[in-house]
Amino acid sequence: MTRIFAQVLRASASHKVEQESQLLRPKGYTLPSNAVYLGDVMTALLANLSQPDTPHFPQPPGFNEQRWTLTTQSGPLGIRVESHAYWGFGLFNSGYLNVIELTGPYAQRMRLMFDLKASIGRNPWEFQHRNAAVKWLAKNDPTSTVEGNEARWREGLKAAHHEFEASIEVIEQRSKTVEKRMKAEKNSQEWVLEKAQVAFTSAQCDLDIARNALADENAPGLERALARVEAALIEADPSTGLLSSDFDASAPEELRLRTEANEAHATSFSDLEIVDLTSPGEEEE
Numbered sequence: 214m215t216r217i218f219a220q221v222l223r224a225s226a227s228h229k230v231e232q233e234s235q236l237l238r239p240k241g242y243t244l245p246s247n248a249v250y251l252g253d254v255m256t257a258l259l260a261n262l263s264q265p266d267t268p269h270f271p272q273p274p275g276f277n278e279q280r281w282t283l284t285t286q287s288g289p290l291g292i293r294v295e296s297h298a299y300w301g302f303g304l305f306n307s308g309y310l311n312v313i314e315l316t317g318p319y320a321q322r323m324r325l326m327f328d329l330k331a332s333i334g335r336n337p338w339e340f341q342h343r344n345a346a347v348k349w350l351a352k353n354d355p356t357s358t359v360e361g362n363e364a365r366w367r368e369g370l371k372a373a374h375h376e377f378e379a380s381i382e383v384i385e386q387r388s389k390t391v392e393k394r395m396k397a398e399k400n401s402q403e404w405v406l407e408k409a410q411v412a413f414t415s416a417q418c419d420l421d422i423a424r425n426a427l428a429d430e431n432a433p434g435l436e437r438a439l440a441r442v443e444a445a446l447i448e449a450d451p452s453t454g455l456l457s458s459d460f461d462a463s464a465p466e467e468l469r470l471r472t473e474a475n476e477a478h479a480t481s482f483s484d485l486e487i488v489d490l491t492s493p494g495e496e497e498e
Contacts, residue, residue, distance in 0.1 A: 214316045215369065217326070218350070218362045219337035221279075221296070221309040224252035230273045230281075237268040237283070250279035254311045255294055257332035261325060262287040279309055290317035290325065297353070300345035307341040310349070320376060324432070326366065327373035331430035338363040377427050377435055381420070384442050388416060391450045398451035409449040416445035 229238045229246035238246055249270075251259075259265065265287040272282035272295075280303065282295045293314040301308035315322040330337060340346035343359065350357050395409055419441040426434035447453055 214314060215322045215326070215365065216357070217313050217315075217338075217365050217369075218346075218357070219254045219311045219313060219329075220307070220340045220346075221252040221254050221311055222307055222335075222341070224250040224279055224306045224309070226250055226278065227256070230270050235270045235273050237270070247274060248278050249274045249281060250296075250306075252279065252296065252306070252309060252311065253333055254313075254329070254337060255283065255296070258292070258294070258313070258325070258329050259285070261328040261332060262290070262292070264288075265292075277303055279303065279306070288317075288321075290315065290321050297349070299340075299349035300342040308345075310340065310346065312354075319372075323369040323372040323376070326369035327430070328432055330366070330370060331432065336366075338366045373432075374427070377432065380439060381423055381427065381435075384420065384423075384439055384446075387446055388413075388420065388442070391416075391446050394451050395449060409451065412445045412449040416442045416449065419445065 226248040227240055228249050228251055229240060229242045230236070230249050231238050231242065232245040232247065237249070238244075259268065262285070265285045268283050268285040270281055270283055274281040277298070280296055280298060282293070284291075284293045286292070295312040296309055297312065298308050299310050303309065315325060338359075340359065347359055350359065350362075392413065395406065395413065398406070419438045423435045423438035423442065426432075426438055
């Protein structure tokens with residue numbers, strides 16, 4: 214299990230808790246329910262879960278709408294979050310922290326921490342009121358410290374980062390293998406080198422996108438880019454026989470092969486008719 218603490222900065226009555234079932238509902242829910250202030254940390258956490266169960270509140274909010282306990286399950290990943298006031302008698306959003314408990318596969322726990330930190334755009338272990346956080350932890354969780362909490366966060370981020378780097382490295386090795394096969398293969402009815410080069414170039418472009426996405430802590434963007442790389446390498450690989458003379462390589466428009474067929478339809482910009490689609494109202498604005 215991973216137990217971490219996160220500083221809340223913003224919160225509003227964006228959701229409700231159904232009174233009968235104690236399940237999370239949207240703000241517009243009309244059956245008997247109470248408002249709940251989830252806060253920016255919990256909202257971001259839920260957004261990064263893959264098809265989670267509807268969150269349940271073992272401890273629903275009462276008079277203090279920002280104090281609650283929430284649980285949910287996302288595949289093998291279990292999540293329990295408590296919202297507590299640690300400074301200012303709970304009168305300010307910045308006076309709250311979330312106690313987050315994650316259970317399940319280690320890699321998925323670290324990935325969720327990585328996505329959460331990237332989503333909220335700040336270091337969640339940095340408390341707005343550090344001295345108050347130190348006192349709160351000493352009273353409510355004597356085994357934890359502010360420094361230890363930061364170390365657990367950084368450990369999770371580092372583990373997830375290494376996992377992503379390993380994924381990129383595996384694809385890079387696959388790319389080198391495909392490149393060697395391309396150099397050794399000769400054109401045939403089943404495989405055309407020129408088309409394979411288009412797919413291979415596309416794969417290299419997406420590899421750069423994946424590296425940049427990792428630098429930006431954009432895990433979804435990284436995974437999408439790697440998926441495109443894998444698909445392009447499968448096309449370029451002579452052993453698959455996908456790029457015959459009858460099929461073109463999948464690639465961004467600027468990388469597509471020029472053929473007599475599409476050159477015949479090419480038109481200079483000077484021959485294009487310009488149509489003004491703006492309305493008078495838009496021009497005035």
